[in-house]
Amino acid sequence: MGWDDVAKLIHVGIAFVFISGLIGRWIVLRRAAAAEDPDTAHELAQAAGPFEWIVIRGGPVILLSGLLTAWAQGYPWLGLTTGWMLASVILLLSPLPLVPLVFLPRGERFAAEMAAAREQGVVTPGLRAAFADPMVALARRWEFVSVSLVVTLMVLKPF
Amino acid sequence: MELVADLLKLSHIAFGMLMVTGLLGSRILNLRAERSDEIDLIWRLTRAAGPFDRLLTIGGPLLLLSGFATAWAQGMPLLGLGAGWVLASIGLFIILAVLVVSVFRPAGMRIEAAIQKAHAEGRMSDDLRRARSRTGAQRLAFWCGDLVTPAIIALMVLKPF
Numbered sequence: 001m002g003w004d005d006v007a008k009l010i011h012v013g014i015a016f017v018f019i020s021g022l023i024g025r026w027i028v029l030r031r032a033a034a035a036e037d038p039d040t041a042h043e044l045a046q047a048a049g050p051f052e053w054i055v056i057r058g059g060p061v062i063l064l065s066g067l068l069t070a071w072a073q074g075y076p077w078l079g080l081t082t083g084w085m086l087a088s089v090i091l092l093l094s095p096l097p098l099v100p101l102v103f104l105p106r107g108e109r110f111a112a113e114m115a116a117a118r119e120q121g122v123v124t125p126g127l128r129a130a131f132a133d134p135m136v137a138l139a140r141r142w143e144f145v146s147v148s149l150v151v152t153l154m155v156l157k158p159f
Numbered sequence: 160m161e162l163v164a165d166l167l168k169l170s171h172i173a174f175g176m177l178m179v180t181g182l183l184g185s186r187i188l189n190l191r192a193e194r195s196d197e198i199d200l201i202w203r204l205t206r207a208a209g210p211f212d213r214l215l216t217i218g219g220p221l222l223l224l225s226g227f228a229t230a231w232a233q234g235m236p237l238l239g240l241g242a243g244w245v246l247a248s249i250g251l252f253i254i255l256a257v258l259v260v261s262v263f264r265p266a267g268m269r270i271e272a273a274i275q276k277a278h279a280e281g282r283m284s285d286d287l288r289r290a291r292s293r294t295g296a297q298r299l300a301f302w303c304g305d306l307v308t309p310a311i312i313a314l315m316v317l318k319p320f
Contacts, residue, residue: 001317009316016312020180024211027184031207040203047204050187151176155169 004072011065015151018062021054022144033131038117041127045114055143063092083159091146091153098139106136164232171225174218175312181214182308193291201287202278205271223252243320248311255307262300266293 025048032044066088070079079085110130117127185208192204226248230239239245273287293301 001319005317009313012316013309013312016176016179017183019176020183023177023180024184024187027210028188028207031210043200043203044207047188047191047207051184151172152169155172156165 002072004069004074007065007069007072011062011069014058014062014065015154017054018058019147019151021051021058022147024048025051025055026140026144029131033128035123038114038121038123038127041123041131042114042118059092059095063089066092084153084157087159088150088153091150094146095139095143098142102135102139106130106133109133110136160232160234164229164234167225167229167232171222171229174222174225175315177214178218178222179308179312181211181218182305184208184211185215186305196283198274198277198281198283198287201274201283205274219256223249242318244314244318247320248314251307251311251314255304258300258304258307262297263304266290266297 028044028048028051032041032048035041035044066085067078070082070085073079075082075085080089110133113124113126113130117124188204188208188211192201192208195201195204226245227238230245233239235242235245240249269290270287273284273290277284277287
């Protein structure tokens with residue numbers, strides 16, 4: 001067992017936690033969206049926080065640990081001249097523009113709708129719409145699809 | 160056959176990820192619930208942990224089956240049981256299953272019964288506080304349970320023996 005194995009183990013471990021964060025966030029937020037009262041919706045949205053934390057921090061860490069693993073395994077150019085690794089890096093970076101374009105502005109709108117709903121004591125149509133925001137849903141789906149494709153590339157190493 | 164082996168390996172990894180999601184999600188939500196004395200919040204969080212517990216129940220057998228299928232497709236003798244790291248992984252998996260049956264499930268059922276009763280009464284109860292407190296042996300079992308999954312992942316990646 002060498003350093004390259006240790007680096008690979010760290011990379012795989014981070015990937016497992018990262019994907020758990022993605023799926024976990026989706027499960028908890030779906031329950032929050034289905035809540036009948038704003039307090040339950042708020043508490044469940046809060047409970048999704050640790051999963052969100054994992055997803056936000058996991059992305060860059062998974063990329064760095066992957067490049068480190070490629071370096072430790074002796075791939076030239078940190079593996080970026082190998083087709084499946086380059087494709088994986090591009091896929092992993094692809095959700096990055098979604099943060100300023102979708103997640104941050106829609107997140108602020110969601111927080112405002114949640115505050116308004118809690119003040120009124122009912123799940124308002126605005127909060128329902130914020131939970132069901134199609135752009136956020138699409139962005140989250142892409143996050144999941146891109147990561148699933150990366151896992152597939154890592155296992156199959158097709159090119 | 161190589162493609163079949165790779166696809167089975169991919170499915171094995173996917174089931175492994177679902178299992179880890181179940182473990183992590185259940186732990187995060189139940190820990191949050193354990194830190195609260197507000198029965199409504201405890202109720203909501205433990206209900207939200209339900210899908211994660213189901214992932215564990217479904218994922219466990221699928222993980223094991225896909226693992227054996229992968230070993231078979233890769234041409235490993237005795238469904239992989241001749242390899243030390245596979246045997247060690249199965250051993251750890253059995254330890255986890257024993258812990259689930261003998262410690263986690265009974266403890267979970269006690270807590271669930273106390274939550275149901277406290278929720279019906281609309282207030283936190285001493286029963287629930289007692290059910291939530293763990294003995295030293297139970298704490299050790301939970302620690303072991305938490306360590307088994309990373310240990311299995313380490314064996315799968317490193318294949319040390």
